[in-house]
Amino acid sequence: MTFLPKPKLHHPKLASNALGFTRRDYEGSISTLCAGCGHDSISAAIIHACFELDLPPHRIAKLSGIGCSSKTPTYFLGNSHGFNSVHGRMPSVLTGANLANRELIYLGVSGDGDSASIGFGQFAHSIRRGVNMTYIVENNGVYGLTKGQFSATADKGAKNKRGVPNNDEPIDMVSMALQLGATYVGRSFSGDKTQLVPLIKGALTHKGAAFIDCISPCVAFNNHDGSTKSFDYVREHNAAVNFLDVIETRDEITADYAPGTVEIVRQHDGTYLKLRKIANDYDATDRISAMNYLQTHHARGEIVTGLLYVDPDAEDMHAALGTAMAPLNGMSDEALVPGNAALAKLNASLR
Template sequence: MTYIVKPKLRHPALPVNKLGFTHRDYEGTVSTLCAGCGHDSISAAIIQACFELAIEPHRVAKLSGIGCSSKTPTYFLGQSHGFNSVHGRMPSVLTGANMANKELIYLGVSGDGDSASIGLGQFVHCIRRGVNMVYICENNGVYGLTKGQFSATADKGSKSKGGASNMDTPLDLASMALMVGASFVGRSFSGDKEQMVPLIMAAMRHPGPCFIDIVSPCVAFNNHAGSTKAYDFVRAHNEAVNRLDIMEPRDPITVEYAPGTTEEVALHDGSSLRLAKLDANYDPSDRIMAMAYLQAKAARNELVTGLIYMDRHATDMHANLNTVDAPLNGLGEKELCPGTKALDAFNASHR
């Protein structure tokens, strides 16, 4: 017997979603990552989000680069096509895949090693271009797969397991995403499933470039004292600006909030987001304010989490390219080939 195949037992009383799928239908194979790895919690949140959203599992395309986090697509959505590409280059492959078929949901999973160094250019440009996707960066400040080197998101002064100190300025991918036009930016922590799941759900519903930075402690290499991406540190310095709920049109209102502390945002598909403000001054529809806020908090070593920014009037690359509604990969000779008559005219005009 091998370790790969999970038993396909189905308990008759397992809950099903709107489409009749169980939670199992959104799972993949068993993880090979370290026990306690933050990435496994993120995979679980992705599974939960897809289950609750009742998307068809095979209508997601999951793409990743190289690294521990890039291995995770195997561990969720076993019925979806996956593409582990090359180091730092997942965004370009995702962009092309999206161009070919605008109707699938594109989930790009990467890590700080993959996205913040070799992949920094592609990270920026796929967002600038407005590619409709959910780009999740599983951020642990190290190169886990190659045994613990600092990544470009490691905080200045943080210490490696071997005692070395990082002296380089860290990159904040969430801030960068805001600056280059992401229409949905969130940050979370792998230890906070309640925060992660609705963020991922909202992102999957959002028609535009979504970026979610999820701090995901590496138990092998970056979970010790002196690390700013360790479980303890993140828990102590976590400042959630809001809490998110996805409301379906017919969901009953179950919780009462004090007036002025919630905001309901209608989504284009009839559902809505309920934002419970934890910081009354934080407005996630103000991009400039969000950028300044993140910088100010980071200067005081505080990690802002929650829905950082969302543009309610988002648009995407296909709108910019003005492509036909039908996916390009479904068009054939009839739609694409101009034929002999047009060619004769071309010849005539070149004599």
């Protein structure tokens, strides 16, 4: 297998965004994943979200670990720097990259093996630190590249392709993220683009650790009867709590809504999250009740999706560290090196 470039030709009337880019400018090379893979839908949703937000592609850094999901950054944002790092270690590499230059947008792409098994610790600690990032787990419950072993998010009792049940309790990434202090938490389904695109847009504009668990069926190894991560199973058990719109200015909010049906949340960067409620009793700004809601509905066998939690006033790791506003990677020698006079003074104190 080699690198497959996409043809550059496109329809002359293809729409452009405020920067003059078309959707095609946000694409990468041709996907080498299996036909029908949920991950390709997520890549398409990322392209869609970045296009609609008018993000300059080169100001996004895309990072991943190892696995099918971690291969996907090749298939979107071809003009962005990408880093396909080590299995389970994307969060630390992303954290370091973010420390070096706080002005870029950081998109971390990972899978359930990458984040819930080998990289569980790094997932947890990057969330705890409040790294300003969008962290997407493309969750299919199996190891694809090694041909179908269960991952740590596979439900107990779910069956693999050969009919053997999984005996271990699953790790719910969304519950973990909430507990660890993620300030934007969403869950979606690769088969539901209308829900997923705005969730990614909200995460990209959020300042702080934004986490999205995206259930993404594996057509090769986990889309059969008895799987709880198949297209059919997820569609049947999907329980969305809200529908999100990300809008750039307050003026765009025009319609009058019936009381209690819509919630408007202003984010740090000035964008607004408009939440149309589906579950009337769900409050996406209340972390504790979100956690309760998730547990209750999980026990009923439902997969709760939507924007599950947002703290619009979140602070990120740089705020906690007190780092300079200017990127560390662009600082001059004068700003960094104290010089010989300072050394002479130090020498004198060491005699």
